[in-house]
Amino acid sequence: MSGDLALGAGVRRLVLGVGVRRLVLGVDARRLVLGVGVRRLVLGVGARRGTPAAVLTGAIRSVLGEAGLTAADVGVLATIDRRAAEDGFREVAAAHGWELVALAAADLAARDVPNASDRVAAAVGTPSVAEAAALAAAGRDAELVLPKRVVDGVTVAVAKA
Structure with a gap:
């Protein structure tokens, strides 16, 4: 046009x-x-306990690249509370200047997501971490820019307000 x-x-x-x-x-x-x-985007990230920052960073870069985005487009890293307390997640958020948002499993479970998982629900008490965390941290009118992707055992989703 x-x-x-x-x-x-x-x-x-x-x-x-x-x-x-x-x-x-x-x-x-x-x-x-x-x-x-x-606009500052929100990353929702799920991973196994003890996942190192380098593995988290590699997965995040891969997913952002797939969407044509960079770390500079992101403002928030959101995850389940037990992972937010881990060194790997704190290091990634700090290295990029992102706010780290910790969410309780019950809050994540209350979110409607397109790719719920019974296996994740059995492991951590919510059928979604990445998509639910991204949507919850992005706010009431949030939408997924990119549904969850799994890279090297790390699940990443991207949402915007």
Whole structure:
């Protein structure tokens, strides 16, 4: 689609969204302001107890790459509370400057997800960790950008508000 777009009198800001990126056009004191912003995405991550930071990072990079995303697009790493207390998860979040969100199994179990697992439910008390954590931490109107993917035993899902 092509054409001209004019900001008329009284219009102060126009936001054009494409995927997870947004283009912001604004008028400020008679000048046109152009900026590119990024919506902060939420990673939901599930893994076995004691998974090292290097393995978590490798899986996360792989999944983000599949979606055409980078670590800079992410603002939050969410997981079940027992994993959030582990060194590997804390190291990954700190290394990337991401907020680490710990969620109780009961809160995760209350989330509707497209790929629930009886095996995960038996192991940790919720049928989903990655998808449920991503959706819960992203907020009320969250949607999955990428459903769960499993890489090297680490399950990763991506959500946006």
